Amino acid sequence: MKPGANHALSTPYRSGCRCGxxxxxxxxxxxxxxxxxxxxxQQMSGSAFSLNVAVPSAALIVTQGEPVIGGLHGEQVRHHHCDHCKSWLFTRIEPDPGFANVRVGALDTP
Ligand SMILES: [Zn+2]
Ligand SMILES: [Zn+2]
Structure with a gap:
């Protein structure tokens, strides 16, 4: 395989909300x-479960836009959403346990 041919499945994993x-x-x-x-x-996804990947918290970097906190339920779990299309993107926990949970559907190559 040529270098870069597997780009979609190597870091960085590019991701975003529905509206971009x-x-x-x-x-x-x-x-x-x-x-x-x-x-x-279940309540936030309207489904039986949500599919997540746990990633090192410092490795998750917002490159465009400013997510807003949603799905409010206590202060320790901070669900990040797009303020325009309301997509549920990722969740950070405080205090930081060292990882954040990213919704698999937000990945460009889910
Ligand atoms: Zn959006
Ligand atoms: Zn859950």
Whole structure:
């Protein structure tokens, strides 16, 4: 395989919201993939679970736009959304446990 031919599946993982106003990238290989079946994920996704990748928190970098906090339920879990299209993009936890959860559907190559 030529160098760069597998670009879509190597870092940085490029990601964004549905309308394109928010763009972010992940500069590290995801630590794990999980299907979270908690009640909050069910309510926010309207589905049985939400599919996430855990990535090192410092490796998640917003490159365009300013996400807003949504899905309010306590102060420790901060769900980041696009303020225009309302896409649920990623979740940071405070205090930072060292990882953030990114919705798999936000990845350009989910
Ligand atoms: Zn958007
Ligand atoms: Zn959950």
């Amino acid at each position: 106003r928010i763009r972010f990238r992940i500069d590290a290989t995801p630590m794990m993939t999980m299907a979270c079946h908690c009640r909050g994920c």
